[in-house]
Amino acid sequence: MKELKRLVQLNNNTVMPTVAIGVWQSRHETEKAVTYALNHGYRHIDTASVYGNEEAVGKAIKKSNIKRESLFITTKLWNEDIRKGKTREAFEDSLKKLQLDYVDLFLIHWPVEGNEDAYLVMEELYKEGKIKAIGVSNYRKHHLEALLEKTNIVPMVNQIEYNPFIQDDETLEFCRQHHIVVEAWSPLGSGACLAVQEIQDIAQEKRKSTAQIILRWLLQKGIVVLPKSVHERRIIENINLFQFELSDDEMTIMNSLNRNQRTGPNPDRFDF
Numbered sequence: 150m151k152e153l154k155r156l157v158q159l160n161n162n163t164v165m166p167t168v169a170i171g172v173w174q175s176r177h178e179t180e181k182a183v184t185y186a187l188n189h190g191y192r193h194i195d196t197a198s199v200y201g202n203e204e205a206v207g208k209a210i211k212k213s214n215i216k217r218e219s220l221f222i223t224t225k226l227w228n229e230d231i232r233k234g235k236t237r238e239a240f241e242d243s244l245k246k247l248q249l250d251y252v253d254l255f256l257i258h259w260p261v262e263g264n265e266d267a268y269l270v271m272e273e274l275y276k277e278g279k280i281k282a283i284g285v286s287n288y289r290k291h292h293l294e295a296l297l298e299k300t301n302i303v304p305m306v307n308q309i310e311y312n313p314f315i316q317d318d319e320t321l322e323f324c325r326q327h328h329i330v331v332e333a334w335s336p337l338g339s340g341a342c343l344a345v346q347e348i349q350d351i352a353q354e355k356r357k358s359t360a361q362i363i364l365r366w367l368l369q370k371g372i373v374v375l376p377k378s379v380h381e382r383r384i385i386e387n388i389n390l391f392q393f394e395l396s397d398d399e400m401t402i403m404n405s406l407n408r409n410q411r412t413g414p415n416p417d418r419f420d421f
């Protein structure tokens with residue numbers, strides 16, 4: 150079996166675990182979910198200021214007593230703060246809520262007007278050592294091209310919706326060419342992809358869950374996964390991805406399921 154790495158090196162040599170616990174929509178169950186995740190070996194947590202749960206994430210981290218250097222914590226800059234030119238203030242607020250003195254990865258959440266200026270402030274915070282890696286989220290190829298033209302540091306990460314139903318391979322390929330690691334949000338299509346017969350057939354054959362098949366497919370494509378769950382059994386399942394592999398034929402079947410159908414907003418047409 151071809152060994153898959155549990156860590157990926159970003160373009161500034163920072164190292165990031167390839168599976169994170171996502172906490173979008175985890176609401177009041179966030180602290181519990183993050184605690185389960187940390188207990189079961191997750192070391193990468195993906196949150197955002199707009200999720201309203203940075204404090205809960207911070208509490209779970211503190212309670213875990215895990216060394217800060219062993220953790221990889223991502224948060225994101227919200228659209229209103231970008232529009233108001235409040236990048237530095239918003240970042241400090243996130244740090245305070247998380248009870249941290251640095252974050253491992255800070256992302257522009259959506260490519261709203263003013264994103265390039267916000268990114269330049271993030272470059273400063275990065276140089277000050279308050280952020281170990283900087284990046285973007287929900288950028289399609291043309292958003293990245295515009296950003297690269299006006300800024301100095303190539304983003305280390307682009308976090309996009311990517312799952313069997315929405316495979317934006319143009320953006321994926323552009324990121325590969327520029328050494329930008331792609332992370333998949335809603336890797337399970339918020340659960341919708343779990344009902345696909347072709348994936349269930351592969352899961353049955355492999356004696357794995359449908360979620361595991363989808364997550365392993367993404368890892369084999371070199372994409373970092375951020376599955377969200379608040380249930381301990383599923384949280385365990387979603388990181389248990391390294392003892393099996395998909396064949397080339399199975400990868401081809403998964404690749405063929407694209408419907409260009411998003412479960413979340415379209416980065417070219419959102420109104421928030």
Ligand code: A2P
Nearest residue numbers: 335336337338339340360376377378379380383
């Ligand atoms: P829950 O939090 O109740 O476990 P995505 O990460 O694509 O947004 O998908 C998240 C959705 O999929 C949530 O509704 C989550 O529910 C569910 N989910 C997460 N992991 C699994 C799993 N291993 N099996 C079934 N459903 C899952």
